[in-house]
Amino acid sequence: MAKVGDVLAQKEDALHYVAPTDTVLSALEIMSARRIRAVVVLDEGRLVGIVAERDCALKVLLPGLEAARTTVEQVMTHDVVTVTPTTSLDRCMVEMTTRSIRHLPVVHGARVIGMISVGDVVKETMREQTRHIGYLESYIKGHGVPYQ
Numbered sequence: 001m002a003k004v005g006d007v008l009a010q011k012e013d014a015l016h017y018v019a020p021t022d023t024v025l026s027a028l029e030i031m032s033a034r035r036i037r038a039v040v041v042l043d044e045g046r047l048v049g050i051v052a053e054r055d056c057a058l059k060v061l062l063p064g065l066e067a068a069r070t071t072v073e074q075v076m077t078h079d080v081v082t083v084t085p086t087t088s089l090d091r092c093m094v095e096m097t098t099r100s101i102r103h104l105p106v107v108h109g110a111r112v113i114g115m116i117s118v119g120d121v122v123k124e125t126m127r128e129q130t131r132h133i134g135y136l137e138s139y140i141k142g143h144g145v146p147y148q
Contacts, residue, residue, distance in 0.1 A: 004092065004106055005085030007124050008114045015114055017042045020049065020073035024060050027051050027072050038103040040112055041076050047105060047112050049076035082107045083116070092121050 017040045018027045027039055031053060041049035051072050059075040060067050081095055083104045092104055096118050106114040 002089045002124050002128050003085065004083050004087045004089070004104075004116060007089070007116050007120050008085060008106060010124075011114065011116075011120070015040065015112060017112070018051065018072050019043060020071065020076070022072050023068055024051070024056050024070045024072060024075060025067040028053070028056055028067060037117065038115070040080075040105050040115060041072055042112065046110070047080060047082070047107065049073070049078050050080050050103060050105060051076040052103060080105060082112075084108065085113070089121050089124055092116065093125075096121070 016030055016034050016036060018030065020041055020043055030039055031037060038050055038052035040047060041051055049072070055075045055077065056067065059065075060070050081099060081101060081104060083092055083095070083106055085106060085108060095104065096102065102118045104116050105112050106116060
């Protein structure tokens with residue numbers, strides 16, 4: 001079973017973050033430049049929230065606020081669900097599905113070391129299923145037991 005650490009090891013992206021006092025516009029600029037959908041919010045290195053494009057759309061654009069004048073703290077999700085490198089991808093899927101979230105910050109101790117998305121989980125699950133299919137095909141064709 002794949003773990004969060006396996007997914008992080010394959011990602012090249014560094015951790016992208018904003019401060020609670022940054023503007024929503026600056027958060028959106030980072031998301032746009034990095035082609036990501038969410039950033040963690042760190043206050044002196046401590047995880048205090050997460051802000052996603054959806055937060056910006058629903059909490060800034062829809063009510064008619066200005067992204068350049070609205071702080072991240074005003075729209076971020078404060079109660080952040082996190083995972084560790086040893087968390088299974090199955091557990092991530094359960095959390096994402098039951099809580100209707102698409103991003104999970106990865107923490108090691110008190111430090112945020114990365115973030116995984118629902119897309120990351122789906123891609124790794126598909127890779128894992130493809131490997132299993134290959135093993136089964138090899139076994140059925142009589143090429144030996146692939147797990148030895």
